[in-house]
Amino acid sequence: MYKDTAKWLLTFTPIAAIVTLALTLAPRVGAIAATGFTHWVVANPIATAAVALTLFAAAIIVVLCSHVLLAKPRPWTELRADDEWCSKAFSDDAVGVPLFGSSTSYEKIEVAALQNDATAAEQTALAATSRRMLELSEAQNAEARFKRFIWGYGICMVIIVAGMCIATAGVPLAPDAVTKPTKVSILLPPDGESRFTEETQCATVTGTTAIAVRGLWDRPVLRLFGPGCTQAEWTPTAEILIAPK
Structure with a gap:
């Protein structure tokens, strides 16, 4: 029993x-x-x-x-x-x-x-x-x-x-995962330009091409291409919005 x-x-x-x-x-x-x-x-x-x-x-x-x-x-x-x-x-x-x-x-x-x-x-x-x-x-x-x-x-x-x-x-x-490299727009807060350039070494955000390579769409991991940009992957902070183009 x-x-x-x-x-x-x-x-x-x-x-x-x-x-x-x-x-x-x-x-x-x-x-x-x-x-x-x-x-x-x-x-x-x-x-x-x-x-x-x-x-x-x-x-x-x-x-x-x-x-x-x-x-x-x-x-x-x-x-x-x-x-x-x-x-x-x-x-x-x-x-x-x-x-x-x-x-x-x-x-x-x-x-x-x-x-x-x-x-x-x-x-x-x-x-x-x-x-x-x-x-x-x-x-x-x-x-x-x-x-x-x-x-x-x-x-x-x-x-x-x-x-x-x-x-x-x-x-x-x-949120959805990044399943393939996707070109995105980086939307900065009013005081975010200087922080962006400091973190990424990019000259300007407008002259930078950003590609989401992995991660989630709320905070994807990006590869940046432009004057002075770091070759390392970069993850934006929470106040920076990323939108697929």
């Missing part, structure tokens, strides 16, 4: 979280590729942290669930040496029904089997009871792990829901 429940939770929760994040980020893939992953992360630290926390919480759920699914019974020699556990297994969990009502009766037949004095029916009941004892031990271990899992699951679910909400609201709707 515990393994089946953990498996059901594993099937739906992490997969749903990852699919939701994929649908959230899919429209921004072009923008991320155009600006570069590192630059996009630096520009959107809160959304990036939300995505990372969501994925981390989903991974924790997978690990905790796997811990439940991998639960095994205690070693047989350890179980047989635990008199208190054996007594409860027969009295409370009825592992020996219908032939063995207590651990004492089971031990008597076990000794008889070792001495080849047990009947075929007793040997069959002995094997079935031993199997049920191992199954009980496995179920108890799975239950103990499931209790830890459910606490971790609840905490991780809070993180996942919060992370997806922040990521959905925080990831900006990105």
Whole structure:
């Protein structure tokens, strides 16, 4: 029961979280590729942290669930040496029904089997009871792990829901990416001419030819051609408008 429940939770929760994040980020893939992953992360630290926390919480759920699914019974020699556990297994969990009502009766037949004095029916009941004892031990271990899992699951679910909400609201709707070199106009603020010439070494903005080569259209990366212009790529500041010609 515990393994089946953990498996059901594993099937739906992490997969749903990852699919939701994929649908959230899919429209921004072009923008991320155009600006570069590192630059996009630096520009959107809160959304990036939300995505990372969501994925981390989903991974924790997978690990905790796997811990439940991998639960095994205690070693047989350890179980047989635990008199208190054996007594409860027969009295409370009825592992020996219908032939063995207590651990004492089971031990008597076990000794008889070792001495080849047990009947075929007793040997069959002995094997079935031993199997049920191992199954009980496995179920108890799975239950103990499931209790830890459910606490971790609840905490991780809070993180996942919060992370997806922040990521959905925080990831900006990105402008179109520059997909091919495009000639553009540079529109400067009233006091922007001197700053432009200082940053680019161009003589004047009117005598400069600007080509958008990559990035996003809100702040594309430009190559400038004109008297004195730097050969390096240049990215305008936010107050400078760039318009395709």
